[in-house]
Amino acid sequence: MNVGLFIPCYVDQFYPQVGIATLRLLESLGVTVTFPMEQTCCGQPMANSGFQRLSAGCDKNFIQNFANCDVVVGPSGSCVLHLKDHLHSDERPDEAARLRANVYELCEFLTDVLKVESLPNARFPHRVGLHTSCHGQRGLGLSSMSELVAPTFSKPEQLLRMVDGLELIELTHPDECCGFGGTFCVFEEALSSKMGKDRVADHLRHGAEVITGGDMSCLMQLEGVLRRQNSSVKIKHIAEILAS
Amino acid sequence: METASLKHAEAAEAFLRDEENADWHNETLWFVRSKRDRAAHSLPEWEQLREQASQIKTHTLSRLDDYLIQLEENAKKNGITVHWAANGDEHNRIVHSILQQHNASKIVKSKSMLTEECHLNPYLIERGIEVIDTDLGERIIQLRNEPPSHIVMPAIHLKKKHIGDLFHQHLGTEAGAEDPQYLTEAARIHLRQKFLMADVAITGVNFAIAETGGFVVCTNEGNADLGAHLAKVHIACMGIEKVIPKAEHLGVFLRLLTRSATGQPITTFSSHFRKPGPGQEMHLVLVDNGRTRQLASPDFRNSLKCIRCGACMNTCPVYRRSGGHSYHTAVAGPIGSILAPNIDMKEYADLPFASTLCGSCSNVCPVKIDIHQQLYKWRQVLGEAGAVESSKKMGMSGMDVLFSHPWLYRFAGRAGRWLMQKFPSLANKPSLNPWAIHRDMPKPPAQSFRDWYAEQNKKTNG
Numbered sequence: 001m002n003v004g005l006f007i008p009c010y011v012d013q014f015y016p017q018v019g020i021a022t023l024r025l026l027e028s029l030g031v032t033v034t035f036p037m038e039q040t041c042c043g044q045p046m047a048n049s050g051f052q053r054l055s056a057g058c059d060k061n062f063i064q065n066f067a068n069c070d071v072v073v074g075p076s077g078s079c080v081l082h083l084k085d086h087l088h089s090d091e092r093p094d095e096a097a098r099l100r101a102n103v104y105e106l107c108e109f110l111t112d113v114l115k116v117e118s119l120p121n122a123r124f125p126h127r128v129g130l131h132t133s134c135h136g137q138r139g140l141g142l143s144s145m146s147e148l149v150a151p152t153f154s155k156p157e158q159l160l161r162m163v164d165g166l167e168l169i170e171l172t173h174p175d176e177c178c179g180f181g182g183t184f185c186v187f188e189e190a191l192s193s194k195m196g197k198d199r200v201a202d203h204l205r206h207g208a209e210v211i212t213g214g215d216m217s218c219l220m221q222l223e224g225v226l227r228r229q230n231s232s233v234k235i236k237h238i239a240e241i242l243a244s
Numbered sequence: 245m246e247t248a249s250l251k252h253a254e255a256a257e258a259f260l261r262d263e264e265n266a267d268w269h270n271e272t273l274w275f276v277r278s279k280r281d282r283a284a285h286s287l288p289e290w291e292q293l294r295e296q297a298s299q300i301k302t303h304t305l306s307r308l309d310d311y312l313i314q315l316e317e318n319a320k321k322n323g324i325t326v327h328w329a330a331n332g333d334e335h336n337r338i339v340h341s342i343l344q345q346h347n348a349s350k351i352v353k354s355k356s357m358l359t360e361e362c363h364l365n366p367y368l369i370e371r372g373i374e375v376i377d378t379d380l381g382e383r384i385i386q387l388r389n390e391p392p393s394h395i396v397m398p399a400i401h402l403k404k405k406h407i408g409d410l411f412h413q414h415l416g417t418e419a420g421a422e423d424p425q426y427l428t429e430a431a432r433i434h435l436r437q438k439f440l441m442a443d444v445a446i447t448g449v450n451f452a453i454a455e456t457g458g459f460v461v462c463t464n465e466g467n468a469d470l471g472a473h474l475a476k477v478h479i480a481c482m483g484i485e486k487v488i489p490k491a492e493h494l495g496v497f498l499r500l501l502t503r504s505a506t507g508q509p510i511t512t513f514s515s516h517f518r519k520p521g522p523g524q525e526m527h528l529v530l531v532d533n534g535r536t537r538q539l540a541s542p543d544f545r546n547s548l549k550c551i552r553c554g555a556c557m558n559t560c561p562v563y564r565r566s567g568g569h570s571y572h573t574a575v576a577g578p579i580g581s582i583l584a585p586n587i588d589m590k591e592y593a594d595l596p597f598a599s600t601l602c603g604s605c606s607n608v609c610p611v612k613i614d615i616h617q618q619l620y621k622w623r624q625v626l627g628e629a630g631a632v633e634s635s636k637k638m639g640m641s642g643m644d645v646l647f648s649h650p651w652l653y654r655f656a657g658r659a660g661r662w663l664m665q666k667f668p669s670l671a672n673k674p675s676l677n678p679w680a681i682h683r684d685m686p687k688p689p690a691q692s693f694r695d696w697y698a699e700q701n702k703k704t705n706g
Contacts, residue, residue, distance in 0.1 A: 019693030038650040050627025051640040057648025138603035147607035149290040181600030190257035193682035224683030
């Protein structure tokens with residue numbers, strides 16, 4: 001299985017340690033991973049702003065980069081969901097369809113494809129709050145949703161429970177949005193910040209030392225709030241914890 | 245087409261300035277959402293019920309014309325006069341003409357979002373008619389001269405203190421009184437007088453049944469019954485999407501409606517109207533007002549399934565923190581944000597963007613409207629129509645160029661990180677970067693992942 005590593009643009013630029021952790025984690029599980037060097041962005045910022053049309057260049061570049069891969073794995077539910085729903089090409093429609101069907105968020109790749117049952121080397125002795133990102137949860141179905149009358153499960157939680165020493169905290173609102181929302185964070189600045197503040201407060205109230213999740217964009221929002229509050233609570237992408 | 249698309253953002257910012265009040269609003273609505281969850285979880289067949297409701301609606305919308313004609317025929321057989329209105333103006337004219345025929349100058353009205361949508365109250369008041377909203381929440385906001393901020397709980401943005409002051413001013417209650425029992429009694433006495441004096445009663449319609457020609461009105465206060473039974477004339481106004489095929493389908497919707505809305509098993513009053521009482525007249529006004537346009541659009545047709553429970557508002561993290569008035573439309577919240585642009589694309593171009601697309605609205609919807617997906621689609625329609633700010637469009641064109649050219653992306657990334665390292669105060673300057681008003685920017689690393697990866701490969705290979 002030729003696995004292509006998809007590192008979203010903002011992770012590439014601002015959080016290289018998340019990319020490194022993702023790569024090391026996958027390699028430690030025996031997966032051969034390649035990182036196509038010319039990849040850029042999934043196109044979501046344009047599409048969510050009402051300009052899906054303008055993401056054609058992005059789509060083309062993505063398809064070109066990942067055409068040789070059997071599956072694509074990325075540490076971001078939001079970007080992966082965008083690709084799954086909207087990756088499109090007039091020139092290479094079959095290629096686009098194949099990639100749409102074979103792109104995975106990191107946690108779902110670990111639980112559903114690799115069927116990881118233990119992480120013998122993972123150790124992270126801290127009280128951890130899991131931020132469930134909306135696109136991962138409701139978009140990709142990575143965990144059950146509080147609105148639905150359905151059995152409960154969580155793929156990220158399932159993985160975190162394999163980490164030695166890690167204590168997962170309960171939250172009052174287990175699946176409330178953090179307020180990042182792509183360009184929403186800028187165009188609805190006041191609301192977005194307030195949502196971020198409230199989200200952080202829920203984790204702090206329950207004694208989190210670290211906040212984690214599968215979407216670095218949500219975590220960037222929460223980190224921005226924590227930093228402004230001079231909080232000692234840290235942000236870590238789930239890949240960093242699972243690879244620790 | 246250029247619009248001031250920041251309307252919602254600005255109104256939300258103003259609402260959030262009183263943070264304590266915004267927190268109270270958020271928690272109050274979350275409390276209602278929690279009640280909805282308990283009610284939903286009390287029915288193991290909840291998801292099947294939603295699916296069934298959704299399918300009944302899908303079927304009905306696919307043959308809406310047939311069912312409306314059937315409704316009209318059967319209603320006429322029952323002695324109801326049926327009217328058709330293409331838009332809000334026509335609806336208002338029809339209602340007014342019925343009032344004129346009866347020389348009616350005083351009317352009582354039970355809660356109806358359709359009449360809000362058509363701006364019936366100001367239309368009638370301008371023509372010298374006294375319109376009294378008899379739902380307590382509606383009456384409160386009417387006395388404050390405000391639109392409803394929520395479709396089920398129209399005065400949810402107000403606290404007991406506001407109501408006490410308002411009733412003191414208008415109903416002569418004691419100054420400073422906040423006791424709900426006392427204030428409700430005062431409203432009841434005031435409203436009873438209005439019921440007794442009214443010539444005509446106007447109600448909305450929750451469900452109209454094609455098979456029987458009857459309709460159902462749901463209230464928690466019994467005010468629709470009281471109005472309709474006391475007045476000589478009952479005018480019921482409904483959007484054309486409110487029709488359902490048969491009486492047997494009613495149970496599905498009645499079980500879902502109030503559980504979704506407030507967590508109650510059923511509304512206190514589900515009043516069935518089928519024909520006028522002795523010596524009375526009954527009118528049914530069927531209103532289109534953009535609904536057939538929405539029906540013609542495969543992407544947005546589903547929004548017509550809405551049964552107006554308000555569950556999407558209660559769950560929406562944006563609505564809870566920005567208040568209903570920030571949506572500047574009769575139906576606020578997520579559902580309003582997909583209905584309003586159909587009525588006026590320019591006026592409501594901001595609303596599909598007043599969302600993080602978190603998707604919670606679609607999950608609580610009792611008829612499974614894909615609300616957040618429609619919000620996304622509206623954004624595309626508005627983008628294509630040039631109804632979003634030009635600054636946003638320019639930004640997105642810039643991103644298109646950047647991300648279509650990997651070398652440019654790499655260069656810009658390096659330059660950006662370098663700038664942020666050299667001049668961190670610039671990146672964190674709120675006037676240049678709205679992100680930095682309430683949040684800090686991430687610290688730029690010296691090396692991107694890509695650069696690290698290239699370096700590793702070089703080491704291994706070389």
